[in-house]
Amino acid sequence: MSGGTYDFVVMGGGHNGLLSSIYLAKAGYKVCVLEALDEFGGGTRSGEIAPGYIADQGGMVHNLISRTPIVREDELELFSKYGLEYKFVDSLCCSIFPNEEHLILYSDLDKTCEQIAKFSERDAETYREFVNYFLKLSGAAAAGTAGAIPAYGPMMNVLAMSPEGREFIRVMNSSAQQIVEEWFESEEVRVTLTRWCTEMMIDPRQIGTATLLAFCAALHAPGNPGAPFPVGGCVNFVNALTACARDHGVDLFTNEWVNELVVEDGEVKRVRTKCGDEFVATEGVISTINVRDVYDCLGDAAPAHEREHIAKIKNADFVALNQAFALSKIPEFKTGEAVKDSFCIEFAPDEEEYLRTFSEYLLGGFSPKLPLITMPSLRDPSRAPEGGCVVNVYSYAPWNLDGDWHNWETKGQELKDALWEFFKSRCTNITDDDLVGRWGCTPLEYTEWNPAFRDGDIGQIGMQPSQMYDFRPLPGRGHDYHGDIENLYFLGCSSHPGGAIAASARSGIQKVLEDYGVDFRDIVKK
Structure with missing residues (x-):
């Protein structure tokens, strides 16, 4: 039997759960990670x-x-x-x-333009403009990837203050297919660019997919070293994370499938697993598992209006x-x-x-x-x-x-x-x-x-515009990374920017630490 008392209990041992635990431990908290399977890594x-x-x-x-x-x-x-x-x-x-x-x-932009010229000389020249155009928008596209996602209203107000921001709002409300048709005559160029956008697991004709075109342009950004992958497989990425977590005092548990969250006085106090173990969280619970599973674990303790919204969540x-x-x-x-x-x-x-x-x-x-x-x-x-x-x-x-x-x-x-x-x-x-x-x-x-x-x-849940930014996973609460239960946080794929090996928990954990009076910059400075 396992169990115990911790400041923070992290649900899910994927790369986002492990990252969350490391940053919390570096801030001085006693932390454990509960992984349902017999190995860490989640989808990685x-x-x-x-x-x-x-x-x-x-x-x-x-x-x-x-x-x-x-x-x-x-x-x-x-x-x-x-x-x-x-x-x-x-x-x-x-x-x-x-x-x-x-x-x-x-x-290399020149080499790419040579490739495009095989299909259209015009598109090869246009592509240079396209890259510059989207690199100007890349700051807006990256909202919520380096730091906590802002509230939707203030974010839109700030974007509306500049030509680049207003153009990004237009792109946000466009599909990838619409944008590439504005720019390119070659169907091969259009398919290549939108094909990458479909990694959102969304039809490229759907509104919202155009934002991923900014990440295509980022391939040519100064300092981009190329496409990376870990030597020896993703297992070595996960092994590095687990070793780092253990060195910072994190307790890592496998085969601990969470099936109940006990709420008292509006806060999650205990986490129970299928094998009968109980973990007490004196400060908070961090979830990196599917948000719908979290609400299943909460049962009737979940706020009714939040349960209603979670039931409406769309898949990819x-x-x-x-x-x-x-x-x-x-x-x-x-x-x-x-x-x-x-x-x-x-x-x-x-x-x-x-x-x-x-x-x-x-x-x-x-x-x-x-x-x-x-x-x-x-x-x-x-x-x-x-x-x-x-x-x-x-x-x-x-x-x-x-x-x-x-x-x-x-x-x-x-x-x-x-x-x-x-x-x-x-x-x-x-x-x-x-x-x-x-x-x-x-x-x-x-x-x-x-x-x-x-x-x-x-991606755990779909990446439609209605489920991104401050709407992921709860409308207007994405920037809080929690709902009405304030010590229960949603990080990882069920928060913005969604699925992929993106270390999205690094953004959310900054908000968690801020809520507990810790400056994230203090714990990451060398």
């Missing part, structure tokens, strides 16, 4: 899928966290003390089209079907070797079919023609034996497959195989005989792999 884990083959099984792209002081200033000494190491790739993403032509977005437009293949050889693509410069190799049909596919997701349809491929073992030999390769094949999919999520139970393997067949068809040298091992999760299987992925949603 990796595993050995065949002897010597290490694959990331959840989040793979560390582009957002790499812009934070955690990476750029080694704020927690994850690199200098705990052995974390990143490799950087010159290009974050590229697209391969049905005719085997490709378009690579390099960090589509979910993920992810696989990893251990291969005895390195794939060669029909389009040529240049695409291997990119960390993310994205296949895309022509624009009409591409957009139609996103409509079909909402109706339960699936297409194997839009997978995202990563092969970090090309630059990280620790991930595969010499001559071998680990290939991730990540695809969007509907939750309600053919109208009912139960269909994943009977059709999951068939669709996994369809993606494998599509991948082989775009290579010149891969057959079934080259397959050493494989791993995969359908959207349904992901709900078991990480309980926070309710209904297969890898």
